[in-house]
Amino acid sequence: MVANRWLDGEGFASIPATHARQACSAPRRRLHWGRSEEGANSTMPDELRRRRQNDEHLPAAHEDPYTAYHDFDLPAYVGSTSFQKLPLLTDAAALRERRPDVAIIGAPFDDAVSHRPGARFGPRAIRTATYHSGSLNSLQLGIEPFEWLDCVDAGDAPVTPADLERGHEVIRRKVLEVASTGAIPIILGGDHSITFPAASAVAEAIGSRRLGVVHFDAHADAANSTWGVLRSHGTPMRRLIESGVVEGRNFVQVGLRGYWPPAETLAWMGEQQMRWHLMTEIESRGAEAVVADAIAEALDGPEAIYLSVDIDVLDPGLAPGTGTPEPGGLLPRELLRAIRQVVSVVDLAAMDVVEVSPPYDHGEVTSTTAHRCVMEAISALAAQRRERGEAANPTRLVRDRSGA
16 A cells, blocks of 8 residues: 655634724734744644645555545545635634634625626535645645645625625624634625625724725626615725725726726716726737736735625636626636736735626536635735745644644
8 A cells, every 4th residue: 555645844784984994903923833822832743744635645554544534635525615625713712813824704695786696605606616625736836825824714704685784794794803813814705795894894904004906897896876775786896985995096997898887987986096907908908918007006005905806707608607797708717817916916905706606607617717716816825925935834624732
């Protein structure tokens, strides 16, 4: 029998119109294996040693082949349904104690849609849209992200149906709970209205630092209302500006196309000094050049970036599972590259991936691309840590019980 290889690393209600920001009481601070809060040395328990991917590494001769596999390493369709089978950590106190680098949050909410529903099923579909398990290796960036970042799944915001204000408020509270630990929240929508409460929470958590938004979308989502509804999925960017959470000049939008919004909304966007790039510009100049300009604009003023990805920025021929499909969009490879480019150079405060509607998907192609959007961002964060020369903080599958 082939011997196992082991990795012996360090381990693994209503939102007010005027937004009061306050500094996060928990600065980003990482706990590493072999050191407790008080600095005392400790030993990583054997059960916390993490295997490489077990589709290539069989149990060792001394192990029981029927019990040797950790759930993290079993096939994607077996066991845990958290994002990439990451540790599920929904308790606020446990999150504060652990202080992960990245935390996945589900926002299963679609009460604010104007056309096809179903995005409430998006978080669950995105979490399970993978055939990978175990420790992944990004071929694009040459890095194993879970070897560099401690990542967890913080579960879903406790949304209930048919209550828009409550839904937004519990999403805001959940994101604030995670962001206040110093972790980077990655929110799985849900319709695009969830960006208003989520980005508001992130702005509160980062305190006085200026927040900017980089927004990939077919639509500007800056309308005043949708049939009188002020918090629809067509209005979150206006609500963020009007509430003072983000200044208009700190918005950069990429991929706009189609037949909405009307001229009056575009005029309002111009008055706020919002910056946007149409698909026609991408067609003439190429995605790489336009994204480079968008990054430069994103770095002009903001100190931290909220990245919002509406999956309908993609051409619906390649991502049909969405509520308001608009032909003529980006290719998946263009979007994935853009995410890598953006996250590699900005100080990412949070990210969301929204408007995935599984009932309209085919063969999970849309939810799979959304899943990869998240993985590209996590991989880029890991590569950023490596490039800065910082120590790895691997994902821990089991809580350290030895003193750390």
